Amino acid sequence: MSQQKVDPITLQVINGALKTIAEEMGHVLYRMSFSSIIRESQDMGAGLFDTRYQTICESESTPMHIGSIPAYLRGIEATLQGGAWHEGDVVVHNHPYHGSSHSPDLAIIIPIFHEGELVGFSGNTAHHIDIGAATPGLIIDVGDVYAEGMLMAGLKLYEKGVRNEALVQMFKYNSRASTQLIRDIEAQVASAHLGVKRFKELLQRYGKDFTFDAINQLIDYSETIMRQKIQEIPDGEYRAEGFLDDDGRHRDQRLPVVVTVKVQGDSVIVDLTGSAAQTLTAYNVPFEGSCKVAAFAAFRKILLDAYTTQSPVPSNEGSFRPISVLAPLGTIFNPIFPAAAEARFTQCNRMIDLIIKALAPVLPERIIAGSSASISFAAYSGIKPSGDYWVFLEVNEGAYGGRPRSDGPDAIDNLMANTRNNPIEDLGMHLPMICDRYELRDDVMPGAGKYRGGIGVVKAQRVLTNGFITHESERHYDVPWGIFGGCEGVVGKTEIYNVATPDDIVSMPSKFSGYASRAGDVMAYYSPCGGGYGNPLERSAEQVREDVLDDFCSLDQAYEVYGVVLDEQVQLDLAATDKRRAQLTAQNG
Known part of the structure; x- marks a missing residue:
C-alpha cells in the first residue's frame, strides 16, 4: 500500500499529540503508584508501539525503560499465553531472556484494536521494589536467573477483560512488599489503558491509514536525521577500554569492558568483543532488553541532544535503526541462559562512557x-x-x-x-x-x-x-x-x-x-x-577564585594545578598568577 505524504502542519500536530499521550501515560503511572521508586524517583517509562513493535512515541523518563519495550514485545510474541491477543487482554512480562531489561522491571502491555483490527500496543515498564528475590529489593550474588524472583513471560493479568485472580494471589504470597507491588501494577494498568483510549481518539479523528502514514513519516524523519548526524563522523574504528570493579563475589577480579565503535557511512556498529566473560553472579546484562538499548541511548545523547540540535527530533524507532550492537554470546553483555542478570545497570553506563571516550578524537565539540x-x-x-x-x-x-x-x-x-x-x-x-x-x-x-x-x-x-x-x-x-x-x-x-x-x-x-x-x-x-x-591553565583566574570560595577547589589545587595565586584572604594576585602559569606551561612542555 502506498503511503500518502502528510503535510508538515498536520504532521507536527500528530507528533505533538503522540508526545502528549506518552507524557500523560507517564504522569498517570508515577502519580498513581505507591512505592517511592516509581512515585518519587520515576524509575519507569511509557509509550505506544505498532504491530511491528516499533516505538511510536515515548515518555521523557529513564531511557532504559522505553528503549527496551520493543524487546519485551518480541519476547511476549514468543511466550504469549494462549498465543493470541484479544480485546480486554493485559499482559505482564519481565523475563530477561525474553526481552526484559531485567527482572524487577515489569512491563504491562495492552493491545490496541481499531474496528476489530489489532493496530498497536500501549505499554509501560516500572521498577518494582520486591519480586521475591533471594535478598530484599535487589540481588547481585546469586547463581542463576531463577534466584531473581518471580519470572513472568507473556502472562495475561487480564484475559478478555477478566482479571486472573490466581496470578494476583501469586503476587500476594511471593513478594515482601506485595501490597505495593499489586498497587503499582494497577497503576501501570491504568496508565496503559489511558494510552489505548488516547490513541483510539487519534485514530477516530484522522483515520487509521492517515494516522499511520504520519507515524511512519515521523519515524523515517528521525532515522534520516540520525543518519545525517552519523555521516558527519569520519568513517573508521574507534576504540576505548575500561574495567569494572568485580562481579559482586570475586573481589580481586577486574572485568574488562572493550568498546569499538565502527562508523560506516550513515550507520554505526558498537562492537563489545573483548569484554569480560559472563559472570557467575547476577552482574550480567540482558542483550536485547538492556545492552542494545544502552547503545541506542548513547548515540541519541551524543548526536540528538535537544540543547544542541536545531529542531527537536521525535523520540521513536527511527533513531534506533542506524545502530547495530555486537556482543559475543557468553560475555557479560550477552549472557547464556540461565545466568542471572538482575544487576545490569552500571555495565551499561560504563559502555556509554567508553563510547563517548572512543569518539572524543573525532567529536571534540560533542563529547x-x-x-x-x-x-x-x-x-x-x-x-x-x-x-x-x-x-x-x-x-x-x-x-x-x-x-x-x-x-x-x-x-x-x-x-x-x-x-x-x-x-x-x-x-x-x-x-x-x-x-x-x-x-x-x-x-x-x-x-x-x-x-x-x-x-x-x-x-x-x-x-x-x-x-x-x-x-x-x-x-x-x-x-x-x-x-x-x-x-x-x-x-x-x-x-x-x-x-x-x-x-x-x-x-x-x-x-x-x-x-x-x-x-x-x-x-x-x-x-x-x-x-x-x-587545560586547567585556561580556566579564568577569577573563576578559580570563585571555586575556592565555594569549596569546589582547595587553595593547594588552585596553586598546583590551576596556577592561580591566592592569599589567605582568597584575594587574587594577578601578577603572581601570570608568573605561576608561565612556569607550569614550561614544565608541561
Whole structure:
C-alpha cells in the first residue's frame, strides 16, 4: 500500500499529540503508584508501539525503560499465553531472556484494536521494589536467573477483560512488599489503558491509514536525521577500554569492558568483543532488553541532544535503526541462559562512557570527559513490629565530566540514568530510616580543567531496625578520565558504620548483597567525581577564585594545578598568577 505524504502542519500536530499521550501515560503511572521508586524517583517509562513493535512515541523518563519495550514485545510474541491477543487482554512480562531489561522491571502491555483490527500496543515498564528475590529489593550474588524472583513471560493479568485472580494471589504470597507491588501494577494498568483510549481518539479523528502514514513519516524523519548526524563522523574504528570493579563475589577480579565503535557511512556498529566473560553472579546484562538499548541511548545523547540540535527530533524507532550492537554470546553483555542478570545497570553506563571516550578524537565539540558512569542503587529493608517487611529502594546521584563549554553538572544522575532523588522528608515519614548527610563531596576535588568535572554526592542513610542492605555501584578503582588536557576525576567509595561507634568504619566494595545491618547502622555512599575538560591553565583566574570560595577547589589545587595565586584572604594576585602559569606551561612542555 502506498503511503500518502502528510503535510508538515498536520504532521507536527500528530507528533505533538503522540508526545502528549506518552507524557500523560507517564504522569498517570508515577502519580498513581505507591512505592517511592516509581512515585518519587520515576524509575519507569511509557509509550505506544505498532504491530511491528516499533516505538511510536515515548515518555521523557529513564531511557532504559522505553528503549527496551520493543524487546519485551518480541519476547511476549514468543511466550504469549494462549498465543493470541484479544480485546480486554493485559499482559505482564519481565523475563530477561525474553526481552526484559531485567527482572524487577515489569512491563504491562495492552493491545490496541481499531474496528476489530489489532493496530498497536500501549505499554509501560516500572521498577518494582520486591519480586521475591533471594535478598530484599535487589540481588547481585546469586547463581542463576531463577534466584531473581518471580519470572513472568507473556502472562495475561487480564484475559478478555477478566482479571486472573490466581496470578494476583501469586503476587500476594511471593513478594515482601506485595501490597505495593499489586498497587503499582494497577497503576501501570491504568496508565496503559489511558494510552489505548488516547490513541483510539487519534485514530477516530484522522483515520487509521492517515494516522499511520504520519507515524511512519515521523519515524523515517528521525532515522534520516540520525543518519545525517552519523555521516558527519569520519568513517573508521574507534576504540576505548575500561574495567569494572568485580562481579559482586570475586573481589580481586577486574572485568574488562572493550568498546569499538565502527562508523560506516550513515550507520554505526558498537562492537563489545573483548569484554569480560559472563559472570557467575547476577552482574550480567540482558542483550536485547538492556545492552542494545544502552547503545541506542548513547548515540541519541551524543548526536540528538535537544540543547544542541536545531529542531527537536521525535523520540521513536527511527533513531534506533542506524545502530547495530555486537556482543559475543557468553560475555557479560550477552549472557547464556540461565545466568542471572538482575544487576545490569552500571555495565551499561560504563559502555556509554567508553563510547563517548572512543569518539572524543573525532567529536571534540560533542563529547564530555569521564563521568561517574555508574549508578548507586541501594536496597534497605527490615522487619516491622507487625512481622511484615519494609523495603526501600534508592538511586543516588553521580556527576558528569567537564563539557566543551561548561563545567560538568554536580550531583546528578548521568548518561542513561534519569531517575529523580527521593525527598528525605518522604523517607522519614514512611520508613524507619534517617538521612544523616546529603550534600556534595568535600573530601576530594573534582577533575580540574578549563571546565572542571562535576562533583559527586555523599549520602549517609541510617536504618533504625535490624535488616539487610544490598548495594549496586561501580568505579571504586577505574578513575573517570580527563580529556584534552583535563585532569582525572575521583573514584567513589562506600562505608558502613554504626552511630554508637562512628569511628569503627567498614570499607565496603562497590557492590554487595544482603549485608546484615543492625539498628543504628549507616551506609555512606560517595559517588565518583567527573574528569576535567581542557587545560586547567585556561580556566579564568577569577573563576578559580570563585571555586575556592565555594569549596569546589582547595587553595593547594588552585596553586598546583590551576596556577592561580591566592592569599589567605582568597584575594587574587594577578601578577603572581601570570608568573605561576608561565612556569607550569614550561614544565608541561
